[in-house]
């Protein structure tokens with residue numbers, strides 16, 4: 750399954766899949782929300798956002814951007830991952846929704862502790878960089 754995101758917004762009628770209180774709380778955040786999470790090409794991840802914007806994330810770049818404590822030092826925020834230690838054909842084997850704010854990705858190298866918030870994903874979008882996340886310098 751490619752993990753299809755469907756988020757309903759039907760005014761005062763609470764959705765069936767969550768308590769109204771929780772839903773309201775999440776709906777008030779300014780987090781960008783994906784309409785659909787799918788694949789692009791063989792391994793890449795594509796997100797279509799609620800505002801119609803489409804972001805494509807090359808699999809390996811997404812793996813290198815893993816924000817988990819094993820890949821980024823929690824105290825300093827310094828990235829521990831070494832570029833060359835990640836296989837060139839690394840790709841997501843499973844994508845799970847985490848609440849309404851993030852996805853977790855299980856990778857082909859069996860790494861699976863990274864939680865990618867939608868906020869982070871929107872910042873990682875290559876065409877949106879510069880609108881907030883200038884420090885994602887990654888030379889090709």
Ligand SMILES: [Zn+2]
Pocket residue numbers: 815816817818819820821860862863
């Ligand atoms: Zn990680």
Ligand SMILES: [Zn+2]
Pocket residue numbers: 802803804874875876877878
């Ligand atoms: Zn973009």
